[in-house]
Amino acid sequence: MPSTARPARRHPIRVLIAKPGLDGHDRGAKVVARALRDAGMEVIYAGLRQTPEEIVRAALEEDVDLIGLSILSGAHMTLFPRVLALLKQNKAGNIPVFAGGIIPDEDAKRLRKAGIQAIFGPGSTLEEIVTTAQKLARAQS
Amino acid sequence: MKRPARLGPLARAIVDGDRRALARAITAIENGDPAADPVLRGLYPQTRGVPVVGFTGPLGVGKSSLINALVNLLRERGRTVAVVAVDPSSPFSGGSVLGDRIRFDRRADDAGVYFRSMASRGAAGGVAAATLEVARLLDAAGFDLVLVETVGSGQVDVAIREIASTSIVVLVPHLGDEVQTLKAGLFEIADVFCVNKSDLPGADLAKRDLAELVSLGNASGRWAPAIVGTSTVDAKGLDELWNAVEAHERYLDDSGERRAGDRRRLAKEIVGLVRDRVGRELTDRLEHDEELRRLLDRVVARSLDPRAAAEKLMAEERRAR
Numbered sequence: 115m116p117s118t119a120r121p122a123r124r125h126p127i128r129v130l131i132a133k134p135g136l137d138g139h140d141r142g143a144k145v146v147a148r149a150l151r152d153a154g155m156e157v158i159y160a161g162l163r164q165t166p167e168e169i170v171r172a173a174l175e176e177d178v179d180l181i182g183l184s185i186l187s188g189a190h191m192t193l194f195p196r197v198l199a200l201l202k203q204n205k206a207g208n209i210p211v212f213a214g215g216i217i218p219d220e221d222a223k224r225l226r227k228a229g230i231q232a233i234f235g236p237g238s239t240l241e242e243i244v245t246t247a248q249k250l251a252r253a254q255s
Numbered sequence: 256m257k258r259p260a261r262l263g264p265l266a267r268a269i270v271d272g273d274r275r276a277l278a279r280a281i282t283a284i285e286n287g288d289p290a291a292d293p294v295l296r297g298l299y300p301q302t303r304g305v306p307v308v309g310f311t312g313p314l315g316v317g318k319s320s321l322i323n324a325l326v327n328l329l330r331e332r333g334r335t336v337a338v339v340a341v342d343p344s345s346p347f348s349g350g351s352v353l354g355d356r357i358r359f360d361r362r363a364d365d366a367g368v369y370f371r372s373m374a375s376r377g378a379a380g381g382v383a384a385a386t387l388e389v390a391r392l393l394d395a396a397g398f399d400l401v402l403v404e405t406v407g408s409g410q411v412d413v414a415i416r417e418i419a420s421t422s423i424v425v426l427v428p429h430l431g432d433e434v435q436t437l438k439a440g441l442f443e444i445a446d447v448f449c450v451n452k453s454d455l456p457g458a459d460l461a462k463r464d465l466a467e468l469v470s471l472g473n474a475s476g477r478w479a480p481a482i483v484g485t486s487t488v489d490a491k492g493l494d495e496l497w498n499a500v501e502a503h504e505r506y507l508d509d510s511g512e513r514r515a516g517d518r519r520r521l522a523k524e525i526v527g528l529v530r531d532r533v534g535r536e537l538t539d540r541l542e543h544d545e546e547l548r549r550l551l552d553r554v555v556a557r558s559l560d561p562r563a564a565a566e567k568l569m570a571e572e573r574r575a576r
Contacts (some may be wrong), residue, residue, distance in 0.1 A: 152345075154345075155351045156350060159357060160356050168363045176278065205275075
């Protein structure tokens with residue numbers, strides 16, 4: 115009997131939204147999660163106070179196309195590179211990571227160089243974030 | 256363990272404990288990707304029929320927190336556990352927020368646990384179309400137990416029954432009077448009733464109403480649903496809940512119901528696969544096959560009725576085989 119598989123069609127983008135570190139300000143992450151949902155994505159919302167190890171584990175278990183990190187604590191220069199390093203260690207360096215929060219321009223420049231694909235500070239529109247997320251996920255798959 | 260030579264690289268990686276391979280295969284199943292086909296077919300003989308425990312009940316009753324507490328208990332006992340948590344997809348955008356993971360404790364380095372969030376993707380009944388095959392894959396991957404959390408269920412969301420060997424209906428105090436327990440649907444599928452948030456007042460009354468319901472339907476020799484009160488804030492009743500699950504699993508074996516149930520479910524699954532496939536083929540032909548398009552034209556013009564057209568289509572299909 116021939117294969118009973120369904121023909122493949124364009125599938126929803128799976129994206130992990132997480133907050134590394136210790137700040138409890140999750141409003142921004144929730145607003146972005148909601149906007150990505152309304153754009154047709156499946157958003158795995160991992161929530162507050164995640165370690166880089168937990169974030170990477172969740173990304174691998176959930177087989178996401180994209181990771182979004184939100185941070186307002188100021189610890190981005192420690193936590194973001196750690197997430198990127200762990201992804202590489204797990205042969206998942208191809209999963210694009212974008213970020214949002216309070217990140218000074220100087221730091222943003224260095225983080226982009228380190229491999230964070232896009233950084234959204236205060237004043238970013240949801241439309242920008244959604245469009246960028248779609249582009250990053252589609253470019254990767 | 257049997258390991259047929261025809262196992263492909265992805266299937267082999269899954270059996271060897273590669274979690275990334277497992278995660279990718281689950282995505283392939285969800286997406287209807289043909290790559291899932293050889294994996295599922297190759298691994299079917301490797302499945303052992305491990306217990307699949309379903310957690311269903313209205314939204315907000317604490318299903319995720321309960322699963323988290325049970326996973327802790329089961330890990331202490333050395334059992335490996337896979338969790339599949341389904342949340343609804345938007346009927347408007349197709350998107351979803353899968354938020355069950357936040358109830359899950361930090362287990363960054365425990366290889367004995369796997370957690371996967373799943374969107375319902377338009378399926379009715381409280382689970383996704385892929386959930387059954389994903390549970391089977393997790394069995395083949397070697398987990399001792401598979402726990403499935405449904406979307407917050409309404410009264411008619413009983414599809415978990417077709418996937419789980421033991422179904423736990425999770426409720427909380429003050430969901431309604433005893434007449435609610437008489438209604439058809441959700442209350443009929445429970446192997447175990449769990450009154451969660453039992454630290455709140457009204458839990459005893461809820462348990463009493465359920466006991467009344469269970470006593471009404473109790474035919475001798477058949478399984479009578481267990482009723483357990485739990486509270487995840489002070490970790491009460493979890494042992495009792497798991498004991499009830501194990502008692503039901505034993506009952507399935509001793510009574511022969513597991514075998515009978517598996518047979519019934521597999522028959523349904525096979526017919527479903529054929530129905531899907533034939534349905535897709537016929538839909539495709541109605542659009543592209545010149546002769547069948549003319550048939551559809553006649554129905555649209557009301558010179559042929561839909562039932563007669565279906566008869567013709569079936570005859571056509573039989574001839575083609």
